[in-house]
Amino acid sequence: MNERILTTLRALRQSALEKGADATFLIHEENSYLMRFANSAISLNTNEHLVRLEITAYDGKKRASYGMITDLNQLNAMREGLDTAIAMVAHAMPLDYQPTVPVYTETFIDESGYDLALAQLSNAEKLAYFNAAVAHLETDDIRLSGIFSCGANIMAMIGTRSEHLQYFASTDAQVSIVLAHATLKWEVTAEQSAWRKEDLNPAALHRDLALLLDHYHHDTPQQIPLGAYDVVFGPAAIAEMVSFMGWIGFNGGLMKRGFSFLSEEQIGQKIFSDQITLQDDPGRLETYPFKRDFLGLPRRSFSLFEKGIFQAFTWYQDDADEFGAPASGHTVPHTSLSLAGGRQEVATLAELLALPREKDLLYIPFLHYMNIVNPSKALVTGTSRFGALLLKADGSVVVPYNVRLTQSLLEIFGEKVAWASRQTLPYNTSQSYGARNPTAVVVPAFLLVRDLEISHSNSSY
Amino acid sequence: MLQQIQQQIKRLKARGATYVDTRWYPYEKTDALTMWNGNLKNAASASESGAGIRVLYKGAWGFSAASDLADLAGLYDQAFDNAAAAAERVSFPVRLAEKDALQAQFASPCQVNPFDVPLAEKVAFLKEMDARLNQEGVFQRISDATFVRKQIIFVDSEGSEIEKTITEVFFTLQVAGLDEQGEMHERKFRLGRRGESRGWESIDREYLSEQAERIVREMNQVRTAPQCPKEERSVILLPGIMYLQTHETIGHALELDRILGYELAYAGGSFVTLEDFGRLRYGSPRLTARADATLPNSPGSFGYDDDGVPAQDNLLIDKGLLVGAITGRQMVEEANSKARRAIFKGSGGANRATAFYRVPIERMTNINIDAGQDGSLDDIIRNTEKGLMVDGDRSWSIGSNREQFHFGTEIGWLVDEGRVTGVVKNSTYKGDTLKFWNSLSAVGDSSTWEVRFIENCGKGQPNQIMQLGHGVPVCRFDHVTIGE
Numbered sequence: 001m002n003e004r005i006l007t008t009l010r011a012l013r014q015s016a017l018e019k020g021a022d023a024t025f026l027i028h029e030e031n032s033y034l035m036r037f038a039n040s041a042i043s044l045n046t047n048e049h050l051v052r053l054e055i056t057a058y059d060g061k062k063r064a065s066y067g068m069i070t071d072l073n074q075l076n077a078m079r080e081g082l083d084t085a086i087a088m089v090a091h092a093m094p095l096d097y098q099p100t101v102p103v104y105t106e107t108f109i110d111e112s113g114y115d116l117a118l119a120q121l122s123n124a125e126k127l128a129y130f131n132a133a134v135a136h137l138e139t140d141d142i143r144l145s146g147i148f149s150c151g152a153n154i155m156a157m158i159g160t161r162s163e164h165l166q167y168f169a170s171t172d173a174q175v176s177i178v179l180a181h182a183t184l185k186w187e188v189t190a191e192q193s194a195w196r197k198e199d200l201n202p203a204a205l206h207r208d209l210a211l212l213l214d215h216y217h218h219d220t221p222q223q224i225p226l227g228a229y230d231v232v233f234g235p236a237a238i239a240e241m242v243s244f245m246g247w248i249g250f251n252g253g254l255m256k257r258g259f260s261f262l263s264e265e266q267i268g269q270k271i272f273s274d275q276i277t278l279q280d281d282p283g284r285l286e287t288y289p290f291k292r293d294f295l296g297l298p299r300r301s302f303s304l305f306e307k308g309i310f311q312a313f314t315w316y317q318d319d320a321d322e323f324g325a326p327a328s329g330h331t332v333p334h335t336s337l338s339l340a341g342g343r344q345e346v347a348t349l350a351e352l353l354a355l356p357r358e359k360d361l362l363y364i365p366f367l368h369y370m371n372i373v374n375p376s377k378a379l380v381t382g383t384s385r386f387g388a389l390l391l392k393a394d395g396s397v398v399v400p401y402n403v404r405l406t407q408s409l410l411e412i413f414g415e416k417v418a419w420a421s422r423q424t425l426p427y428n429t430s431q432s433y434g435a436r437n438p439t440a441v442v443v444p445a446f447l448l449v450r451d452l453e454i455s456h457s458n459s460s461y
Numbered sequence: 462m463l464q465q466i467q468q469q470i471k472r473l474k475a476r477g478a479t480y481v482d483t484r485w486y487p488y489e490k491t492d493a494l495t496m497w498n499g500n501l502k503n504a505a506s507a508s509e510s511g512a513g514i515r516v517l518y519k520g521a522w523g524f525s526a527a528s529d530l531a532d533l534a535g536l537y538d539q540a541f542d543n544a545a546a547a548a549e550r551v552s553f554p555v556r557l558a559e560k561d562a563l564q565a566q567f568a569s570p571c572q573v574n575p576f577d578v579p580l581a582e583k584v585a586f587l588k589e590m591d592a593r594l595n596q597e598g599v600f601q602r603i604s605d606a607t608f609v610r611k612q613i614i615f616v617d618s619e620g621s622e623i624e625k626t627i628t629e630v631f632f633t634l635q636v637a638g639l640d641e642q643g644e645m646h647e648r649k650f651r652l653g654r655r656g657e658s659r660g661w662e663s664i665d666r667e668y669l670s671e672q673a674e675r676i677v678r679e680m681n682q683v684r685t686a687p688q689c690p691k692e693e694r695s696v697i698l699l700p701g702i703m704y705l706q707t708h709e710t711i712g713h714a715l716e717l718d719r720i721l722g723y724e725l726a727y728a729g730g731s732f733v734t735l736e737d738f739g740r741l742r743y744g745s746p747r748l749t750a751r752a753d754a755t756l757p758n759s760p761g762s763f764g765y766d767d768d769g770v771p772a773q774d775n776l777l778i779d780k781g782l783l784v785g786a787i788t789g790r791q792m793v794e795e796a797n798s799k800a801r802r803a804i805f806k807g808s809g810g811a812n813r814a815t816a817f818y819r820v821p822i823e824r825m826t827n828i829n830i831d832a833g834q835d836g837s838l839d840d841i842i843r844n845t846e847k848g849l850m851v852d853g854d855r856s857w858s859i860g861s862n863r864e865q866f867h868f869g870t871e872i873g874w875l876v877d878e879g880r881v882t883g884v885v886k887n888s889t890y891k892g893d894t895l896k897f898w899n900s901l902s903a904v905g906d907s908s909t910w911e912v913r914f915i916e917n918c919g920k921g922q923p924n925q926i927m928q929l930g931h932g933v934p935v936c937r938f939d940h941v942t943i944g945e
């Protein structure tokens with residue numbers, strides 16, 4: 001535990017009390033490391049050590065915040081930041097609702113997702129992982145790209161209304177490896193997400209990459225005809241679509257603002273296939289969970305869809321305050337989404353290829369640049385990338401050029417779902433914008449959806 | 462501090478580094494205010510300072526950054542060690558294109574420092590805008606302002622020392638409303654270039670009030686409009702979507718690091734190859750595009766890039782022919798070497814980092830389309846037989862090599878036999894990049910040309926957001942699939 005963070009928070013709280021201010025303080029310390037590969041070389045090797053302080057001042061219905069990137073030696077500058085926040089709140093405009101100010105009723109320290117071995121992973125170990133994952137797979141034409149991103153994250157908070165603190169420490173790793181042909185431009189990928197060093201497994205990535213390369217290296221890519229396909233989505237595509245549901249689906253605040261395909265009347269109604277059970281499950285360490293939210297509420301497994309039936313919206317506290325909704329423990333930087341596994345025994349790409357099939361299956365591992373065309377209809381669009389395969393009914397495999405899918409999530413997760421893998425895995429969805437916020441979604445390894453329309457089919461890469 | 466930086470750079474050079482630079486940010490300040498349905502949801506100020514160190518050793522980059530500069534030597538050593546580790550796997554040793562050592566200063570044009578304007582005045586302004594938006598049919602209304610001021614001091618081992626002070630103002634108005642079926646429709650206005658400077662003075666209340674009225678009016682038209690048909694038509698892109706079409710299918714496609722495969726792990730590649738320069742017909746002869754970092758008063762103009770190279774105005778596409786790319790020092794050397802010809806005559810001055818704690822990469826400057834000879838917007842409409850005129854970005858999705866795209870727009874107007882015949886909702890269009898630009902059949906004159914700003918273009922790992930601009934005219938493209 002970083003005692004200096006706790007003493008700094010206590011000192012800041014004391015300053016606020018002396019000034020008669022109502023304030024909360026959040027310190028975020030990140031140690032981020034990223035080894036990036038391109039053209040079979042390490043194109044960048046970087047690390048950043050950053051300490052952020054976020055001060056929120058309250059005055060009745062008024063609220064203002066001041067953030068700084070600083071360091072723990074700068075207590076005076078932090079106190080000046082507090083003065084700024086206090087001055088700002090005086091000039092802020094009252095909200096038309098009462099914002100809830102956090103009151104931590106007990107000190108809560110959670111380091112269960114922190115793995116010292118991962119925090120101390122060396123440059124040499126990261127390079128060795130990559131070398132093992134792509135051993136004998138690179139050629140003059142087939143070049144390695146990818147990242148080994150890992151880090152340690154601490155978020156700790158205190159408020160003037162109680163002496164208790166919350167402290168969360170976690171470690172995380174996100175590995176993605178891309179092998180791309182220098183002139184033909186096809187690309188295949190394998191990825192891994194881990195919260196502890198012992199989960200790192202380069203052999204699994206090597207296995208998938210070798211299998212994909214076998215097809216991409218020997219088969220001639222084809223422009224596949226437009227029309228309806230039975231589509232098998234891989235973990236990246238599933239996780240991306242599930243994450244979008246957290247945005248235009250069950251987020252209560254966005255629903256109230258009209259930016260959702262779900263409505264309050266739909267609670268208790270069947271929205272998706274009965275094979276779709278989705279939870280926010282902070283018990284899954286693979287999701288870098290927060291077991292308390294930033295208001296101090298304990299976070300437990302929270303049901304979103306149970307066998308396709310919509311259970312509840314999640315509420316960020318500020319939205320709950322504005323719309324008079326009950327707090328749901330979702331005032332966190334990220335939730336811990338977990339889509340339940342299904343009945344199909346298929347955990348690996350090799351097993352998927354070996355699965356008996358009556359019809360052609362289009363395997364889409366990854367959806368690139370997904371965006372929302374119409375939130376009210378859950379209509380999204382994106383393009384396949386990284387090793388799509390057309391698994392022909394006759395047992396052969398065709399390499400397709402990328403295709404575009406413009407479809408509603410209501411269709412994709414609706415009655416067209418044929419099966420989901422029994423086996424699940426965490427897929428790392430971390431965005432490395434701004435402050436480190438490791439995120440992962442637990443998803444079935446594969447999801448088969450029947451009869452989805454392909455609206456655009458590329459004639460090259 | 463400057464002296465200590467110079468000392469550390471010298472020390473690493475003595476340790477064997479071939480190149481070292483430092484970007485020291487004495488300060489970067491941000492004020493962000495959001496008013497949503499009359500509530501001041503966000504009143505946030507932020508400040509940061511720190512330094513980022515880039516070291517080239519045995520052909521490989523190492524980078525290290527920290528806000529805590531107490532142990533400066535340790536920070537430089539960490540960057541050096543990172544480079545030494547990266548040198549274990551080098552395929553094309555990094556070389557940097559020649560440049561002059563410069564002692565220089567740059568300040569973006571600003572008359573009134575937005576940080577001298579009291580918070581109360583900024584809040585009052587947002588309240589005024591919010592009131593303008595609060596009209597019949599409007600379900601959600603947002604006024605959002607971001608002010609940035611930063612000082613960057615760049616020092617490198619080649620003798621450059623450059624000081625920059627950049628001030629930015631970004632302002633957005635947005636409304637959303639529901640149609641009879643309960644579907645949401647939105648309309649936005651983003652402040653682009655107005656006049657010659659972009660301090661607080663760019664907040665022109667009268668102009669912004671007019672824009673507020675316009676987006677409310679247009680959003681209400683969309684709410685009651687019929688669905689966009691699914692068919693083939695010409696599309697007329699107004700600057701409010703033309704800027705993004707240019708951004709996504711010219712700008713990103715012509716970043717040289719993408720072309721060379723440096724973004725394959727994330728953002729993607731490009732359909733463009735090194736052989737294409739000087740040969741590929743990217744668009745119709747009406748298309749001339751440039752990367753112009755000398756355009757006054759735009760976030761895409763910054764004086765000197767983060768390699769210390771002066772801002773330039775470079776042609777990218779000359780009357781339809783691909784001639785240039787968005788480049789920095791490292792990539793032009795590698796591209797010329799791999800192509801075995803001198804495609805690029807030195808760095809294009811477009812290597813930029815979003816913060817002290819990120820490494821510079823090739824970023825768009827102002828990626829502009831030259832105004833054309835096809836008259837005003839009215840002229841273009843008059844000469845269009847069967848078209849869809851669109852404005853406002855609602856969704857955008859582009860293939861990983863930028864080879865195809867799908868855009869959803871906020872508003873569409875059907876154009877039949879030279880006349881606007883009505884508004885449609887859920888207007889979308891899609892296409893293949895090269896086919897699309899080669900179908901460019903009309904380019905508006907300077908009366909249609911506007912500079913739009915982008916506040917948050919994402920690229921790279923770790924991810925960086927960047928601010929830039931696009932000067933674009935109204936353009937028409939033929940035989941485009943719409944409504945999907």
Ligand SMILES: [Zn+2]
Nearest residue numbers: 708713918919
């Ligand atoms: Zn962009």
